[in-house]
Amino acid sequence: MRETELSGALLAWYDRHAREMPWRTGPAERRAGLRPDPYRVWLSEVMLQQTTVAAVRDYFERFTTRWPTVADLAAAEDGDVMGEWAGLGYYARARNLLKCARAVVAEHGGTFPDSREGLLSLPGIGPYTAGAVAAIAFDRAEVVVDGNVERVMARLHDVHTPLPAAKPELTALAEALTPAARPGDYAQAVMDLGATICTPRNPACGICPWRDPCAARMAGTAPELPKKTPKKPKPTRLGIAYVARRADGAWLLERRPDKGLLGGMLGWPGSDWGEAPQDAPPLQADWQALEAEALHTFTHFHLRLAVRVAHVPEGANPERGSFLPPAAFRPSDLPTVMRKAFDLARPALETP
Structure with missing residues (x-):
């Protein structure tokens, strides 16, 4: 079967079975003349990187309700955006989201470039996202290859080269099938x-x-494809989180540096993460160690976070971080590992 016949058969199937998603303009809507909103396409593609559709839906709805246009997002406070992103993971995406939105407004008048090359000029947009936005939002004939597409190409062509070495071959196969019409x-x-x-x-x-x-x-051989090179076991790192509550109910928090893991996110002051973390309390207090640990897995390592809690007086003066009043503190603004630590610490700090 020729490439045009393959893509035609798939498009006919898609016309009947396309998934409904809050960021998608379906085939019937496209035929009726409705064009996709590049802002929504871009936002969804950034959110979907290494994250499932099920996990993204609610975040996307909240973001687009609060910031319905790229100009709205560009004008948002960094802390508000990071707070809404909390729990979605890979927090560099949220920082790049703001940089990109602000560049679109400042350098392109609030309109996304309509080509892969133009999109690549924006901060935080790499080859995959540029191709996806160019194809989906602007109907450019760009190849778009994610994990699903790699699996389909490996099976369609019975490719046994293991990933990631197979990526160039699978991308070439996907490109050959990308049609000029309805890409x-x-x-x-x-x-x-x-x-x-x-x-x-x-x-x-x-x-x-x-x-x-x-x-x-x-x-x-379909069930065994695509083949993958075995991953190395993830190491385990240890750390300490210090959760302090002031007599007036305020919580001691600090915003992490923009660069690095959990960059720009709110969190509990703590130690470095490694094989033997050193005590690093943010202020003098009667710190009590909890028996349970906050356990979390990042892309490259597992983390075991010891949690220490303390009640402190209103005049407490921390060396790191600042106290956030109860009315201004939303546990949902914390990244997942910090929220796990909060859930462990909260019962011990509910009452002085």
Whole structure:
């Protein structure tokens, strides 16, 4: 089957089975003349990086309700945006989100560039996001390759080279199938196919629009593809979080440096994270160690965070951080690991 026939069959399937998403302009809407909003496409693509659709939906709805345009987001306070992002992970995305929104407003009059090259000139936008926004928002014939697309291409062509070494080959195969007509719909169709039919486990080959030409189905190798190079075991790091509450109910918090893990996020003052963390209390107090630890897994390591709590008087003067009044403190503004520490500490600090 030729490339044009393959892409045509997939688009016909997509017209009937496209997933409904709050950021998506569906095929029927496109046929009716409705164009995608580049701001919503860009925002969703940034949020979806290394994050599931299910996890992103609520965040996307909150962001677009609070900041409905790129100009609204560009004018937002950094702390407000970081707080709304809390829990979604990979916090450099939130910092780059603001940088990009402000560049779009300051340098492009609030209008996103409509080409891959123009989008790549914006801070925080890499090749994947540039291609996705160019294709989906502006119908440019750009190849868009995420994990779903890699899996579909590996099975369609029975590619046994393990990832990540197979990425260039799978990208070339995906590019060959990208049509000149409706490339935005096609990009979303391949991702939908991987998410709903050509799934990692138990692919539903019987109802796949590419069932007949799929080389891996014919070879019986589909369930084992794509192959992946085994990952190295993640190391475990240790740390200490100090959770202090003042007599008037205020909590001692600090904003982490912009660079580094959890950059720009609110958190509890603490030690470095490593093999043997050193005591680093932010002020003199009667610190009590909790038995439970806040456990969290980042991309490259596991973290075991010891939690120490203390009640402190109203005149307490911390060396690091500042006290946030109860009315201004939202636990939801904390990144996940810091919220885990808060959940452990809260019962011990509810009453002086």
